[in-house]
Amino acid sequence: MADTAARAFIRTRRREASPRRHPLVATAMVLPLAALLVFAFGGWDAVVTQASSVGVMLGR
Template sequence: MADTTGRTALRARGHRATGALGGSRPTGTRHPLIAVAMVLPLAFLLAVVFGGWEAVVTQASSVVGMLGR
C-alpha cells in the first residue's frame, strides 16, 4: 500500500514539473494549416541556401495534393 502511494506522489510531482516547463501538450492532431505555417519558413530557408526552388515547388504541390484529399 505504501509503495503505491509513493509512486502516485512521484507521478503527480512529475506531471507538475512537466506542466511548469511547458512540456505537456494535449494529445491529438495538429491542424494542417498550422503544420504548413511551421514548415514554410524552413523550406524557404533551405531553398535559398541550396538553390532548390524546383524541388520546393514539387514538394509543395505534393503537400497541397494530399491536403485536398
C-alpha cells in the first residue's frame, strides 16, 4: 500500500512541475491540422452545416 501512495505522489509532483503550453503555441500547433481537415472534408460549408445541425439538435 505504501508503495502505491509513493508512486501516486511522484506522479502528482511530475504533473505540477511540467510547464503549461502558451495558448498561441497550442493554436499554432492545431492550425495545420485544422486546415487539413477543412480541405479533406469539404471546406467551411460542411463546418457551417454541421454546426447548424448541432444547434438545431440543442434547440437553439
